[in-house]
Amino acid sequence: MNTAKSSDPLLQTGLSWLARQITNHSSFGAYFEPLIQLIQPQWRSDRLRSKIVMVRPESHDMYSLVIKPHRSWSGFKAGQHLELTVEKNGAWMSRFFTISSSPSHYKKTGQIELSIQIQDKGQITPWLNNALIKGSVVNLSQASGDFCMGQDESPILMIAGGSGITPFRAMLGELCQQQKNARKANNGAGVKAHTLMYYARSSEHFLFKQELEQFKEQLPALQVHFIDSRENGFLNEQHLNQYCAHVNNCQIYLCGPANMIIHGRKLMASLNINKQQLHYEFFGPEPIEFEGSGDANTILFKRSNKKISTDNAAPATLLELAEQANTNPVSGCRAGICHQCICQKKSGVVYNTKTQQYSDTGAQEIQLCISVAASDLVLEL
Numbered sequence: 001m002n003t004a005k006s007s008d009p010l011l012q013t014g015l016s017w018l019a020r021q022i023t024n025h026s027s028f029g030a031y032f033e034p035l036i037q038l039i040q041p042q043w044r045s046d047r048l049r050s051k052i053v054m055v056r057p058e059s060h061d062m063y064s065l066v067i068k069p070h071r072s073w074s075g076f077k078a079g080q081h082l083e084l085t086v087e088k089n090g091a092w093m094s095r096f097f098t099i100s101s102s103p104s105h106y107k108k109t110g111q112i113e114l115s116i117q118i119q120d121k122g123q124i125t126p127w128l129n130n131a132l133i134k135g136s137v138v139n140l141s142q143a144s145g146d147f148c149m150g151q152d153e154s155p156i157l158m159i160a161g162g163s164g165i166t167p168f169r170a171m172l173g174e175l176c177q178q179q180k181n182a183r184k185a186n187n188g189a190g191v192k193a194h195t196l197m198y199y200a201r202s203s204e205h206f207l208f209k210q211e212l213e214q215f216k217e218q219l220p221a222l223q224v225h226f227i228d229s230r231e232n233g234f235l236n237e238q239h240l241n242q243y244c245a246h247v248n249n250c251q252i253y254l255c256g257p258a259n260m261i262i263h264g265r266k267l268m269a270s271l272n273i274n275k276q277q278l279h280y281e282f283f284g285p286e287p288i289e290f291e292g293s294g295d296a297n298t299i300l301f302k303r304s305n306k307k308i309s310t311d312n313a314a315p316a317t318l319l320e321l322a323e324q325a326n327t328n329p330v331s332g333c334r335a336g337i338c339h340q341c342i343c344q345k346k347s348g349v350v351y352n353t354k355t356q357q358y359s360d361t362g363a364q365e366i367q368l369c370i371s372v373a374a375s376d377l378v379l380e381l
């Protein structure tokens with residue numbers, strides 16, 4: 001039984017349509033937002049107040065938040081993330097986290113889990129672990145992201161590094177449920193040779209080990225390999241031959257530290273794996289891989305009337321440069337997700353590190369946190 005959503009999706013769609021017709025907003029809440037904020041300044045129509053059910057330690061530097069999302073939360077696909085917003089010392093802070101439990105778990109229990117690595121010097125991750133208790137309220141956005149399993153019939157190769165296991169925990173949980181359903185229907189579907197290659201820097205750093213072993217029992221064709229990277233080295237061609245000889249036929253999902261993803265991308269390219277087969281997600285900002293012209297570029301921040309030059313030896317995003325120039329840019333996730341850093345480019349060419357595309361020379365909106373100067377620029381900031 002789906003305990004998570006008590007409201008009828010058809011009714012919700014109808015209400016949303018009605019709100020758009022009458023108010024030109026996606027909900028009545030969004031229309032009345034400015035009025036409600038007069039009484040409750042931090043209220044936002046797109047944030048859903050949700051309850052903490054439990055804070056569960058997973059390892060010395062990792063914990064899971066078990067959350068019962070608000071009934072208006074619309075569910076998710078395995079692999080997606082959401083924005084969690086909390087009030088800390090009077091200031092609202094937001095971070096994006098991957099949902100590490102499966103959609104079928106949400107359908108059964110009405111709960112989701114966010115498994116969070118404690119960042120030593122982070123402002124939020126250690127604080128959440130200490131401040132939240134059963135019954136605490138946090139604000140959630142709807143889930144988003146396209147790091148999700150496709151519908152095609154190919155086997156899946158999942159390559160995880162450290163806490164990059166979280167979306168795969170959700171995906172494998174979902175595959176187990178699909179397998180159960182297929183067994184019930186007695187159609188034998190779902191028995192594909194999926195593979196998980198899980199890298200960690202030592203054996204005690206593997207997360208959810210017992211649970212991953214149990215997935216193997218439920219998905220007989222699943223191969224799970226725990227690879228201690230200190231002893232066995234990092235992802236390479238030999239590992240692929242050893243653990244997933246059918247890599248050419250797989251949809252490949254990579255999640256982990258940035259250097260692992262960059263390395264994995266290069267490895268797959270060297271093996272002539274089709275780009276369409278490769279899916280990846282960076283935790284945090286995507287590192288800059290950009291070969292500029294070799295000349296330093298000048299950026300003019302028009303409104304602040306400030307200038308800064310790029311340093312080709314240490315490429316920086318436009319957000320970092322705007323901060324260095326003290327132009328007080330607005331930012332949030334610093335990873336191209338929240339769109340808070342959008343700025344008008346008046347002229348010049350930028351390189352988008354996420355899409356790996358160059359812009360045109362004319363005026364357009366850009367996201368500062370994932371953009372690098374590829375020529376002299378004028379920004380409306």
Ligand code: FES
Pocket residue numbers: 330331332333334335336337338339340341342367368369370
């Ligand atoms: S800071 Fe979130 S998209 Fe740039």
